Every structure is written in structure tokens, then in C-alpha cells.
Amino acid sequence: MKLKVALVGLGKDWQSRYLPAFRLLQDRIQVVAVYSAVRTLADSAARDLQAISHTGFREMIASESVDAVFLLESEWYQTAPLSAACQFGKAVFIGSEFELTEAQIERVRQQIDASGVAAMAELPRRFAPATLRLKELIATRLGPPQLLFCHRRLPRESDGGARQAKPLEKRATRELLELIDWCRFIVDHPVDWVQSVQHLQQNERVSANDPVLDYQVLSLGFGNQVPAYPNTLAQISCGAYMPGSWHEAIAYRPPAAIQVGCERGLAFVDLPNTLVWFDELGRHQETLDTDLSVGQSLLTRFHRCVTSLVRSNQSLDDLATAARILRLASESHLAGRRLAIHNPAPPSGSSASNPPE
Numbered sequence: 001m002k003l004k005v006a007l008v009g010l011g012k013d014w015q016s017r018y019l020p021a022f023r024l025l026q027d028r029i030q031v032v033a034v035y036s037a038v039r040t041l042a043d044s045a046a047r048d049l050q051a052i053s054h055t056g057f058r059e060m061i062a063s064e065s066v067d068a069v070f071l072l073e074s075e076w077y078q079t080a081p082l083s084a085a086c087q088f089g090k091a092v093f094i095g096s097e098f099e100l101t102e103a104q105i106e107r108v109r110q111q112i113d114a115s116g117v118a119a120m121a122e123l124p125r126r127f128a129p130a131t132l133r134l135k136e137l138i139a140t141r142l143g144p145p146q147l148l149f150c151h152r153r154l155p156r157e158s159d160g161g162a163r164q165a166k167p168l169e170k171r172a173t174r175e176l177l178e179l180i181d182w183c184r185f186i187v188d189h190p191v192d193w194v195q196s197v198q199h200l201q202q203n204e205r206v207s208a209n210d211p212v213l214d215y216q217v218l219s220l221g222f223g224n225q226v227p228a229y230p231n232t233l234a235q236i237s238c239g240a241y242m243p244g245s246w247h248e249a250i251a252y253r254p255p256a257a258i259q260v261g262c263e264r265g266l267a268f269v270d271l272p273n274t275l276v277w278f279d280e281l282g283r284h285q286e287t288l289d290t291d292l293s294v295g296q297s298l299l300t301r302f303h304r305c306v307t308s309l310v311r312s313n314q315s316l317d318d319l320a321t322a323a324r325i326l327r328l329a330s331e332s333h334l335a336g337r338r339l340a341i342h343n344p345a346p347p348s349g350s351s352a353s354n355p356p357e
Contacts (some may be wrong), residue, residue, distance in 0.1 A: 003091075006033040006066045008057050008081045009073025010041055010289060013295075017124075018072070021295030022049060028303050033060045037075045048150060057081045062088050068118075068154045068306055071098045071311060086115035093298075094121045096174065096315075102323040109316050118306045125182040127256075127298055128272040129291035134186065134260065139276060141262030145187050146193040148234035150179055151256040155244035156214065173326065175280040180322040183234040186260065191223040195228035196329035201241070215239040218329045219338070225330050295333045 010018075022031055031049040034044035035057040044055035052061040057077065061069055061084045068091035071081055079100070085092045092112065094100075100108060112119045125131060138145060152175045184191060208290040216236070222232035241252050256268040265279035273288045291299070305312065325341060332339045 002027065003071055003306060004032045004065055005029055005068045005093075005305060006035070006054075006057075006060050006063075006090075007045065007051075007070045007072060007351065008061075008077075009029060009032075009071065009075055009095075009097070010036055011072040011095060012086055013095075013097075014045065014072065015127050017293070017298075018070075019045070019048060019318065021293060021299045022348050024100045024296060025299050025303075032065055033063065035060050036073075048356060052307055057082050061085055061090055068302075071095055071240050074099045079108065082108060086111045086117055089115065089117055091118040091302075092120070092130045093302050094119065094319075095350060096122045096124060096178065097194045099174070100319075100323075102320070105316070105320045105323050109313070109320060112313060112316065115301060116185075116311075118308075119313050119316055120302050121319045122298060123178065123181050123318060124184075124294050124298065124308060125178055125271065127301070128269075129288035129293075130271060130273055130275040130286075131182070131186070132291075133275050133288055134267055134269055134277075137265075137267065137275075138186070138260075138262060141279060142260075142265040142267060142277065145232050145260050146259035148183050148186065148232070148236075148258060150183070150234075150236055151237045151255045152179060152257075153242070153250065153254065154240040155250050156242055157207040157247075172216060172238045172240060175265045176216065176218070176236065176326055176329075177319070177322045179185045179236045180220070180325050181220070181239065181318055183259065184318070184322070186258075187222050187232050187234065189222045189232070190343040191222055191325055191341050192222045192343075193338045193340050194325055194329045194332055195219045198330075198333045199241075201217045207278050212242045216329075218326075218332075220325070221338070257281050271293065306341055320328060 013052065017085055022029060032052055033049045033052050034042045035054045036045070039055070042053040045051070048303045060066065061081060069085040070093045071082065074097070082092060085128070137166060152174070154175065168198040196218045201212055201214040217235065217237040220234040222234070257271045258269045260267045260269070265277055267275060267277040269275055270296050273291070275286045275288065277284050283341070327342060328339050
């Protein structure tokens with residue numbers, strides 16, 4: 001079954017991730033319509049894919065020629081296109097640049113459940129070739145994860161930045177959501193507690209009493225309350241403390257995307273394709289350039305999600321879980337202590353997060 005899809009927004013990953021993937025998978029997914037708040041971008045994307053550029057997203061989504069909607073940016077319309085997709089019974093792909101608060105995620109889940117449409121949230125780090133290979137090594141060579149360290153270093157944006165510029169808090173929020181989910185996916189067990197510390201910088205150009213978040217570190221504990229699980233600790237940090245003009249400083253000694261200490265070895269992941277791991281035999285380096293790209297993996301899984309006879313919106317549940325953990329992390333910072341996370345009991349035989357097929 002070939003899906004005919006409409007795009008709402010394009011986002012910063014359009015040229016590098018989505019356009020190549022749509023071209024390679026055109027036998028399964030065909031872009032037939034494009035809408036963007038910037039008309040020239042919509043026109044250009046429509047020409048690239050022989051689609052139709054639209055001036056309004058609602059009439060585009062309502063079209064009988066559209067089976068599914070890719071929401072790749074929020075822009076001024078926020079969640080209105082998602083509501084339209086639910087109203088007209090169209091499957092939904094929620095991109096990582098489609099900004100949602102925890103409350104909005106919960107409302108979106110309710111809308112999607114009520115409408116019965118298939119939906120998938122983009123969690124790109126899960127689908128990187130290096131991540132999937134790491135999962136294989138954990139199962140076969142390295143053993144269960146015990147310690148995880150990941151740090152994301154973002155350039156600090158100026159107040160008068162480009163159209164895509166976002167407040168530091170919003171940028172850090174999305175990064176931390178994805179890093180939390182990434183650790184949950186790698187460990188494959190629920191998070192039992194979280195503890196967080198934040199650093200705020202005075203923003204004198206706005207107000208001396210209006211500090212902004214420029215660094216946050218979280219510790220996540222897995223299995224500490226369930227003896228049958230291995231004890232695992234993840235440390236996640238995200239900082240935006242270097243001015244964007246300091247290119248040399250930003251690029252200086254960038255940390256690995258994630259470092260994972262396992263029972264029988266150690267792995268360093270650089271997204272999307274590079275994995276270096278160590279065991280008793282020494283150093284092993286893998287460059288996975290021939291594996292499916294992140295874009296191809298995402299589109300393939302979305303196609304399966306829509307065409308499968310079994311409806312599952314697990315990715316939305318995973319996104320909601322990450323948002324809840326991040327909220328509790330902020331509460332932990334204010335309380336000055338770690339907070340327990342009360343997880344619902346999983347169905348028999350299931351785990352915290354299911355790996356991609």
C-alpha cells in the first residue's frame with residue numbers, strides 16, 4: 001500500500017533527513033501536498049517531489065488525495081493541523097520540531113485515541129544505525145548497561161537571531177526529552193527516580209530579575225526499587241552556555257553523543273553512524289554508513305504503523321513518559337532532592353520501550 005502524505009512545515013532536517021528518505025521510499029510513501037508558513041520553501045519542496053504547494057493547511061489535510069500528515073514544524077499554527085488531521089481521519093507523524101508541552105502531549109494522545117487514527121512521534125536517536133548496533137552488542141557482547149553519560153552542547157543564540165531561533169529553555173527542553181527517551185530505550189527498563197540541578201544565567205538585556213536556563217544536568221536511576229532489575233545510572237546534561245559566534249570553542253573536543261559502561265565492556269556512540277566499543281579483546285570501531293539512514297528508518301516504521309492491522313501509539317506514550325520525567329526533574333531541582341517516579345505496571349512480558357522492528 002502506497003501512502004499519500006501531506007507535509008506541514010519542513011524544518012531544519014528537511015534537506016538532510018526527509019527529502020532523501022522520501023525519494024528513496026517513493027514506492028511506499030508519496031508526498032502529494034506541501035504547506036509551509038514560508039511559501040517559497042513550500043514551492044521548492046513541492047517542485048522537488050512533484051507535489052502541490054498549498055496556501056492553507058486545513059483544506060490540504062481535508063483533501064481525499066491525502067492519507068497521512070507529516071507535522072515537521074509548529075510555527076504560528078501550533079497544534080491546529082494535528083486537530084485537523086484527527087478530525088478528517090488522517091494518520092499523523094509528529095516531527096521533533098513540532099513543539100509540544102507535557103499538557104499538550106496529553107491532549108494530543110486523547111485526541112488521537114478518540115479519533116482512532118494511527119500516530120507516531122519522531123524519536124530520531126532511537127533509529128540511528130549506531131544506536132541499533134549498540135542494542136545488538138548489549139544483547140550479545142557487552143551485557144546490560146550500568147552507567148550512561150550523555151552531554152549535548154548547544155550554541156547560545158542571540159535575541160536577534162534568525163527565524164528559527166528559539167528561547168534557550170525551549171531548545172534545552174526538546175534536547176533533554178530526546179536524551180531521556182534515548183537512555184530509556186538503551187537501558188530498556190523504567191526510570192525509578194530522577195534528580196536534577198540547573199544553572200541560570202542573568203539576562204541583563206531583558207531584566208536583571210529574569211534569569212534564563214543555560215545548563216541542566218539530570219541523574220536517572222533504573223532498577224533501584226526492583227531487585228530483579230540491574231542497577232543502572234544515567235547522567236544527562238544539556239548546556240547552551242557558549243555564544244554562537246564562538247565557533248572554535250563550540251567545536252573543541254566535542255564529547256561523544258553517549259558513553260555506555262556495560263557489564264562486559266564500554267561503548268562510545270557518535271550519531272548517526274559511528275560506534276567505538278571496548279571489551280577484553282581491545283578496541284573495535286564500526287562505521288555504519290551502509291545501514292538504513294535515520295530518515296529511511298522513520299518513514300519505514302511510520303508506513304508499518306499506518307498499514308498494520310494492529311494499532312499502536314507506543315511512541316506517543318514514550319514521549320509522554322519523557323515529558324513527565326523532565327517535569328519531575330525541574331521539581332527535583334526546586335526541592336533539592338531526588339524524586340521517585342511511579343511507573344504503571346507494564347503488561348506481562350513487556351518492557352519499558354519496544355525496539356524498532
